[in-house]
Amino acid sequence: MTSKLDQLREITTVVADTGDIEAVARLKPVDCTTNPSIVLKALGTPMFADAIKEAVAWGKNQGGNPEAVSAVADRLAISVGAALVKLVPGRVSTEVDADLSFDTEASLAKARSIIAAYKDRGIERDRILIKLASTWEGIRAAEVLQKEGIDCNLTLLFSKAQAIACADAKVFLISPFVGRILDWYKKSTGKDYTAEEDPGVISVRDIYNYYKANDIKTIVMGASFRNAGEIEALAGCDRLTISPALLDELSKDEGKLERKLSPESRKPDAKVSVDEKTFRWMMNEDAMATEKLAEGIRAFAKDLTTLRTMVQKELQLAAA
Structure with a gap:
């Protein structure tokens, strides 16, 4: 029997x-995702001392001013991403600064600078995903970037409202969170959940069903x-x-893995679109999504x- 992985x-x-x-060299994933927390952890290892x-x-050489501090931080994030690009056949996600999550124009400028920095290292845009928080402003930035041929990964996604808005914007990829949704419900209800009951799953x-039902x-x-x-429940x-x-853990488990999702098993789910007013109201009505989105942005901003x-x-x- 092969492993579940x-x-x-x-x-x-x-x-x-x-x-x-x-770990990437050993486990051989197709893509890698990073965020400020992951970048900070990677930079704490001896491997990135020279970087x-x-x-x-x-x-x-840039003068050591506040702008240089931000630029060096960006350069280090690119160094981590560039090292990962060498190990995977697919894409590496690099995140736009969390403190720009509510600024569409600044997010666009940062995203373009990330793509340019990778190109300076000989890495083309088809190896990179620009990672943006799934705020209204982040989704609008992604919509523009997609039209420019820059593919995006919309992260910190906790609700169908966010997923629908991302679909309307024709973003390349979304990262709906599972565990953080479970965390919220466990804290809110005091209940433990099986994988099938898991609110994140x-x-x-x-x-997934909404996207497949509407050929998104x-x-x-x-x-x-x-x-x-949770992973097995989304196989x-x-x-x-x-x-x-x-x-x-999955690589050591040789039990049978059952497929849980497939395009063929989709059920009808009427397609809808959301404008800004509808999006903000739907988020307002979803306490979990609102709280976890804000919490995630704060956590990434703290690590940044x-x-x-x-x-x-x-x-x-x-300079001393």
Whole structure:
């Protein structure tokens, strides 16, 4: 019997949610996703010591001002992404700064600069996904970028309202979260959930069905898993981005994996569109989605601030 991971690879594109170079080389995912938390963790390993020195030296030559701090932080995120690109045959997701989540124009400028920075390293846009928070402003930025041929990954997605707006914008890929939805409901209800009852699993299944029922081409990539049971409950989803620990767990399990999702099993679900007013009202009515979106942006912004603080200290030492 093959492992559940190998069985999953037959029906779902497996993506690694990590900046751990050793784990990516060992587990051989098709794509990799990163975020500020993952980038910060990766930069804390010896593997990126030289990248930090290079970026700080580059920043020192830029004058070491506040703009240089942000630019060095960006350069380090690109260094992590570039290292991952060498290991996967597909794409690497690099995130636009979380503190730009409510600024469409600034998000556009940052996204274009990320693509340009990768190109400077010989990495074309077809190897990169620009990762944006699924705010109204982030979705609008993605809509523009898609028209420019820059594919996007819309993250921190907790609701069907966000998924519908992303579909309307014709984004390349969405990352509906599972585990963080489960966290909210467990805290709210005090109840434990089986994989079939899991509100995060149910949310992704509903979004997947809506997309397939309406022939929407946007890729559904389940994300943010708390246990292997959630992954198994979404077997057959277009893509799943999974932490190395859970990938290892699945690789050691030789039980049978049952396919849970497929385009052929879709059920009718009338297509709708959402304008800004409808989107904001639907989010307002969904306490879980509103709270988890805000919480996720704050957490990523905090790690981005930590990275920038580290850069600032390194630049000061270099200038001393």
